[in-house]
Amino acid sequence: MPGNVTLSIDAMGGDNAPEMVIDGIAAVRKQLTDTRFLLFGDIAQLDYLVSKAGISDIVTLSHTADYVSNDEKPGVALRNGRNSSMRLAIDAVGDGKAAGIVSAGNTGALMAMAKFVLKTLPGIDRPAIASYFPTIRGEVVMLDLGANLACDADNLVQFAVMGEVFARNMLNIKKPTIGILNVGAEEAKGNQFVREAAIVLQTANLPIQFHGFVEGHDIGKGTVDVIVTDGFTGNITLKTIEGTAKLFGSLLKETFSATVRGKLGYLVAKPALEVFKMRMDPRVYNGAMFVGLNGICVKSHGGTDSLGFANAIQVAHDLITNSFNDSIRSDCAQLVKALEEPNELLT
Amino acid sequence: MPGNVTLSIDAMGGDNAPEMVIDGIAAVRKQLTDTRFLLFGDIAQLDYLVSKAGISDIVTLSHTADYVSNDEKPGVALRNGRNSSMRLAIDAVGDGKAAGIVSAGNTGALMAMAKFVLKTLPGIDRPAIASYFPTIRGEVVMLDLGANLACDADNLVQFAVMGEVFARNMLNIKKPTIGILNVGAEEAKGNQFVREAAIVLQTANLPIQFHGFVEGHDIGKGTVDVIVTDGFTGNITLKTIEGTAKLFGSLLKETFSATVRGKLGYLVAKPALEVFKMRMDPRVYNGAMFVGLNGICVKSHGGTDSLGFANAIQVAHDLITNSFNDSIRSDCAQLVKALEEPNELLT
Known part of the structure; x- marks a missing residue:
């Protein structure tokens, strides 16, 4: 029933706000029958949009004229x-x-405020930004995607714990495997931070x-x-993936339109190619999680539309109902205990 | 005529050596009529392969039983x-x-030896590994691809000078534009090294x-x-691009084979798709340049075939005939002079 989960929404964040925010809530309401929304933003705009979208019954509006620019x-x-x-909304x-x-606003501001308030x-010393991507085998969780430019070994170990919880709780992988990104697979590769973190995790x-x-x-x-x-x-890796996919x-589009046979082949294969396009649709993977905070915080892409924002809401909802933060808390307690035991390799 | 350019070849480096090395030379000899090759490796194997490939007239063999493993x-x-x-071969x-x-052998060993000998x-304080990739607009040169894990601002500025020379001399771009890879486009973004390097270049x-x-x-x-x-x-970025393309x-292959219409569409569009495949063929972009050394050094991919090795030979040849190192020398002299002038922003 509405009210079991309450989500706070920055209604003014994002290039297409507040329209796509309201449409996103309207799009997701059927799936999330247990959820209420607290909306923060310009009441003059929101009032009209909320009643137009027919979501007045699940929404509470709070007025503010102020918003954070990009x-x-x-x-x-x-x-x-x-x-x-x-x-x-964070308060x-x-x-x-x-x-x-959930906010589609300025990422740096959202992280700074969320860290300060929550x-x-x-x-956990530092929160991280996490997201997941399609792979040949399924999906992969990756973190940190930009919250901390420089990370020491402790940070990386904590990210590993949080990523593991995410893969287990949210992607339903029973025993998720964890890797540290490096320039080679051999133990001696990389800088001191990745090497130290690997020793701890090993x-x-x-x-x-x-x-x-x-x-x-x-x-x-x-x-x-x-x-x-x-x-x-x-x-950089995240944006490289996006850029390479684009x-x-x-180039594929160019290929199909370059020749008559190409155009014809595209028409014939179109239904299959639509499935392919959907599988690569970044909106499905919209919603970067800020993990490690006392409270769930999901950042939707700034340029997203209502479909993408609806996905970000769904992610926030699932993180809450799957007790994501409770799992991190208990795993971190284990981590702290494990690190208290002497480790010869690190001294 | 053969002899204007002499290339030294590590005939034993690479997963498919020495066969693909010999076949690569045979494949490229028509284009490179001015080139002779000094081959280093196991003469028992090479002698047979060289005469079989009919390249005895442009090749000089030097025997060694020793080679560097991967x-x-x-x-x-x-x-x-x-x-x-x-x-x-480096000597x-x-x-x-x-x-x-040119070598398709162990990258780290090749860099260490080339730095020591050449x-x-x-x-230039440190050599870098450079290569180029397809883009929507054409091609982009990127460096460093793994020679130096940590780089200070001076290194990055020197890489910029070398990359600019490469784009001008080898890709025929009149006034190449240069960017430093970072987590955002704004001046305040990133670590101190990229920010300092940007100030110098600006x-x-x-x-x-x-x-x-x-x-x-x-x-x-x-x-x-x-x-x-x-x-x-x-x-990591280079390998992420390769992985994303794969x-x-x-997924595209899966898409085409999942339905009858998909299979049919593939058959119709096949000629166009073959062009697409060729455009994305990593063998065409095979050959990472070690730039900044007193001598041209090209590293072919370890798993490459004769086509890829032929491309690496072509790249080495063009770097030599385009006087790539002379241009770096003269541009670095300008750089040293420019840096002697006082720069308020850096003090």
Whole structure:
């Protein structure tokens, strides 16, 4: 029933807000019959859109004229955006009025505010941005995708624990395998941080299936279920995947339209190609999770439409109902205990 | 005429050596009528293959039973591999008997030996691995792809100069634009090294078209002609592109074979799709250049076939006849001069 789960929504974040936010809620309401929404934003616009979309019964509006723009620096947003739709939506989670927040707004500002208001879970030094992608075998979770440009070994180990919980709770993989992204699979490869993190994951007494180092091509291959990396490499890798998929799609389109036979072949194969397109549709994978915070926080892509935003809402909902943060809490307690045992290889 | 260009070849490097090496030379001899080859390797095998391929007239054989294996560590190869086919082939360049060397062997060992024997060009602190990829607009040069895991601002600036020379001399781009790979396009983004390098490229009096920061998706988009990054990020990005292309190809194949209409469409569009496949063929882009050394050094992919090896030979040949290293030398002299002028932003 509506009310079991309460989600807080930044109604003004994203290029197509607030329309796509409202349409996204309308699109997802049939699947999420247990969910209520707290909306923060310009009430004049929202009131009209909410009643037009017929979702007044599951929505509570809170007015604010202020919002965080896309080019605002995180520090400035944190200082000056205390009455912004983004901040008030996060505050609702901090105050216990909602279990999670979804925003398609400025990523850096959202991370800064969420960290400040919600704080990290016990055992986690820094939250990370996580998402998952299609592979030849299924799906792979990857983190950090840009929250922390430089990460030490402790950060990477904590990301591994959180990624493992995500793959287990959200992708239903029983014993997820974990890899650290590196320039080679051999133990001696890479910088000191990845090498130290690998030693911890290999030797500490953790209930984790550590595969070892993986390389760039292992992402699409599906070699492991979880890939751990620093935010600099992760962000560039994520965008490289998106760019390569776009390049491939664009060259394929060119190929089909270059000749009469190509055009004809496209028409014949069209139903199959539509399935292919859907499988590669980034909107299905929309919704980057901010993991490691005291509260669920999902960032929808800034340029997303209502379908993408609906997916981000679904992800936030599932993280809450699957008790994602409780699992991280209990796994981190195990991690802390495991690291208290002496490890010769690290001293 | 044969003899204008002399290339030194590690005949024993690569999974399919020495057969694919010999076949590669045979495949490329018609295009490269000015070239002679010094081959280093096991003469018992080579003698037979060379006469079978009918290339005895353009090849000189030097026997060695020793070769560097794929899993040999660079330091070990450097100490113990003094009589290996790889090392003797590099020595031939160091001794002035050849203008360049091509090997499909162990990358780390090749870089360590080439650095030790050939030394870097004046003004270059560290050599880099460079290659180029297809984009929506044409081609993009990227470096470093794995020679230096951590790079400071000076390294990145030197890579920019070398990449610019490559794009100008080898891809015939008149005024190549240069970008530094980062997590965002704004000036304040990224770590101190990319920010410092950007300031130097923006403000020093260099004849270079510096675009600014670029992101992962700009690689396939073709936003700039040259992308500069550290070897850790570059190596992972390169392999991510390869992996994503493979994933895309595999899902596409699955799509076509899943339904009767898909299969039929594939048959109709086949000629067009073959062109597409050729355009994405990694063998055409085979040959990573080791740039910044006193001598041309091209690394062919370890698993390549004769077509890929022939391409690597072609690249080495073109780098020599286009006076690639002379251009780097003169541009580095300009760089050194430009950096001697005081730069307020860096002090």
